[in-house]
Amino acid sequence: MLIDSNKIASHNDDLLQSHQNKLIFTASEIAETENIIKKLIDFQIAIPSWALGTGGTRFGRFPGGGEPRSLEEKMEDVGLLHALNNSSGAISLHIPWDIPSDYNAIKALAAQHNLKFDAVNSNTFQNQANQEHSYKFGSLQNVNKAIRKQAVDHNIEVIKQGIELGSESLTVWLADGSCFPGQLNFRKAYQNTLESLEEIYAALPANWKLFLEYKCAEPNFYSTTVADWGQSYSYVKKLGDKALTLVDLGHHLPNANIEQIVSLLLMEEKLGGFHFNDSKYGDDDLTAGALKPYQLFLIFNELVEGMDARGMNHAKDLGWMIDASHNVKDPMEDLLQSVEAIMIAYAQALSVDRKALEIAQEENDVVRAQEILQNAYRTDVRALVAEARLRSGAALNPVALYRNLNVRKGLITERGLNTIATGL
Ligand code: LRH
Numbered sequence: 001m002l003i004d005s006n007k008i009a010s011h012n013d014d015l016l017q018s019h020q021n022k023l024i025f026t027a028s029e030i031a032e033t034e035n036i037i038k039k040l041i042d043f044q045i046a047i048p049s050w051a052l053g054t055g056g057t058r059f060g061r062f063p064g065g066g067e068p069r070s071l072e073e074k075m076e077d078v079g080l081l082h083a084l085n086n087s088s089g090a091i092s093l094h095i096p097w098d099i100p101s102d103y104n105a106i107k108a109l110a111a112q113h114n115l116k117f118d119a120v121n122s123n124t125f126q127n128q129a130n131q132e133h134s135y136k137f138g139s140l141q142n143v144n145k146a147i148r149k150q151a152v153d154h155n156i157e158v159i160k161q162g163i164e165l166g167s168e169s170l171t172v173w174l175a176d177g178s179c180f181p182g183q184l185n186f187r188k189a190y191q192n193t194l195e196s197l198e199e200i201y202a203a204l205p206a207n208w209k210l211f212l213e214y215k216c217a218e219p220n221f222y223s224t225t226v227a228d229w230g231q232s233y234s235y236v237k238k239l240g241d242k243a244l245t246l247v248d249l250g251h252h253l254p255n256a257n258i259e260q261i262v263s264l265l266l267m268e269e270k271l272g273g274f275h276f277n278d279s280k281y282g283d284d285d286l287t288a289g290a291l292k293p294y295q296l297f298l299i300f301n302e303l304v305e306g307m308d309a310r311g312m313n314h315a316k317d318l319g320w321m322i323d324a325s326h327n328v329k330d331p332m333e334d335l336l337q338s339v340e341a342i343m344i345a346y347a348q349a350l351s352v353d354r355k356a357l358e359i360a361q362e363e364n365d366v367v368r369a370q371e372i373l374q375n376a377y378r379t380d381v382r383a384l385v386a387e388a389r390l391r392s393g394a395a396l397n398p399v400a401l402y403r404n405l406n407v408r409k410g411l412i413t414e415r416g417l418n419t420i421a422t423g424l
């Protein structure tokens with residue numbers, strides 16, 4: 001299924017007058033809107049292949065119809081999202097949930113939808129069919145060298161597949177850890193993990209990055225071997241320049257100051273990228289910005305400040321990805337909402353009066369500093385995000401157009417009602 005550009009144009013025509021009114025008002029409130037719009041046009045957020053089917057919990061899964069049944073269909077879905085918002089121009093594969101076979105055909109399909117391959121993700125948190133050794137007691141940390149080798153080999157295989165597709169980074173997330181005190185020697189687990197990561201790192205091409213994701217708990221509930229940013233930092237620092245920490249917003253202990261973590265990792269030149277989502281309790285993987293939009297803004301505020309201080313390119317120098325998936329929404333609508341929330345937070349951060357904030361900080365004017373941040377947060381920037389879409393041929397209101405065009409119904413007609421997406 002493809003979205004006809006005439007349909008986008010007529011949707012935009014219908015909304016144009018009202019949009020322009022809002023844009024004029026926004027431009028009267030915010031300085032340098034042109035600059036912000038240009039940056040928004042360049043900003044792309046990768047879509048995880050595993051978010052295109054309905055997520056589930058360990059208590060159940062309630063799949064919707066027309067879910068993608070193959071990598072090709074997942075790419076088609078991301079193509080649809082990208083046609084609607086022109087901000088989702090990349091897909092992140094999870095191997096072996098995704099099994100790229102005919103690389104040329106897959107690359108041709110990607111080109112047809114104007115998609116790039118973002119980070120490839122390895123999976124040593126589940127046993128795969130025909131796998132020799134079990135990961136029940138961990139993968140890269142395992143006390144058994146043969147098991148560690150199996151996990152290392154899998155990561156190297158994932159790198160090879162990523163090279164074929166033109167991906168340039170590997171994301172490693174480890175479920176490794178322990179469930180009970182005494183189960184693990186922390187120091188040995190760390191050393192085994194480091195040694196395994198070194199072998200994976202050695203297999204990275206020169207232009208690749210290795211992102212090491214941390215997570216405070218789950219599935220192990222006593223200890224995690226890469227549990228927080230400090231632990232991830234300690235590994236990536238030892239590995240070398242190509243190794244960086246990846247921040248998944250749902251992977252922190254409650255109330256962690258994620259924006260400060262981001263700022264310091266950037267300063268240390270060890271921030272690799274993001275998995276965006278939102279949460280109330282743990283790794284809830286809810287729609288980005290659904291619960292804590294102010295936190296998302298504060299994170300982007302640090303990103304813009306820190307990246308500008310280092311002369312970094314916002315669009316290119318970090319990995320931007322969504323990692324959200326759940327039970328009750330149409331996954332495509334959910335992803336459109338996440339992208340929108342991220343864009344809004346980014347636009348708000350770009351609109352912060354940075355010079356005034358710096359002065360307020362230098363003068364210890366706490367009230368003024370808060371006013372500056374909250375003024376940026378409370379000024380409606382949605383017209384800027386919509387304008388960026390309009391200028392790049394996408395829809396002024398992607399969710400509305402998705403619904404008006406009955407995209408899900410079309411997918412159900414094409415793929416059937418009882419589809420099971422591969423992956424989670
Ligand atoms: C772990 C995680 C990690 C996995 C994905 C499926 O909670 O965030 O990024 O690869 O979920």
Ligand code: MN
Nearest residue numbers: 213248275323
């Ligand atoms: Mn993640």
Ligand code: MN
Nearest residue numbers: 248250283323
């Ligand atoms: Mn997660």
